[in-house]
Amino acid sequence: MGTMVVTAEKVKELQRVLDSQLLAIGVSLAILIDEAGNVIVAAGNENGVDTTSLAALAAANFGATAQIAKLLGEEDFSILYHKGKRDNIHFTKIGMDFILVTIFTDEIPLGLVRLRVNQVAHELLNLLTEND
């Protein structure tokens, strides 16, 4: 694990993908984080959401469930989903080191979010891992 560097151009590209694929279907907030709990890029309405804490907890949550997965003989669980009264949160692993966190209301069907997240996962991973 080295140091990750994100340039302004890279942030713009990542944001464009999150905007056009996730915010476009009504997702309120999409955050791309690394497994150490750093926010790489966030798109959407951060209104009142403490993204720093959210990223740290999301990374920890993923790590903890990966341990549960191992107890069952799985490598990890690549998707996590928590349902709230108003907001729902969906976590997807992107490659080995990154997690995409998506927050959306009940008005957006979970299936649509999952479909779009699946579609963008590859594109995001390419952007994150390609050399500048």
Add this chain to the structure above:
Amino acid sequence: MALIDLNRREIHCKIVYYGPGRCGKTTNLFYIYNAISEKYRGKLLTIETRGERTLFFDLLPINLGKIHGLDIRIQLYTIPGQSHYRATRKLVLKGVDGIVFVADSLRKRREKNIESLLDLRNNLKEYNLNLEEIPLVFQYNKRDLVSANIPLLTIEELENDLNRELKAPYFEAAAIKGIGVFDTLKEISKRTVKYVARKYVFSQAQAKAEGGII
């Protein structure tokens, strides 16, 4: 994994306070949280059990100001010290850039300190890191108890038990009163930022990076 965000011109580093249960890791974070102004700190996040023991981790993001035009943002984490939380400790260490080892000066905690340092070494190994390489500072905590007539380890004993070969800097502290807390933080921050910057320059020399300057 440190993150250098050239878009917002920020460097993010992760510093973990490690050590045996009840040695004062969370106390360090609380003191820092209460002592610095809101402008320079984020929210203190704690996940603890009812007995006020850290269950998963505490997190305090702080802002150290600018170096070469880049904002230095540091995330301070603690780990749960109790030995049965080993899996959790390993998770918190993921992507660590610097470590403060808080040792308990109480004489009866001697073995726990040694055990915890060994546990740290083993956990780092699983991420291909080693104690000799990663920025490390020792904090010998609870020195104030000497006046309460409680048997404490001497600094020489602590040094000999933990730091004989590592020869990392150490600070005497009484975290509950704030003594030594900022000395420790200052030293580990300095070392961590240097380490991250050096790694960045090194990786930049290896691969062509665009627009990066340190």
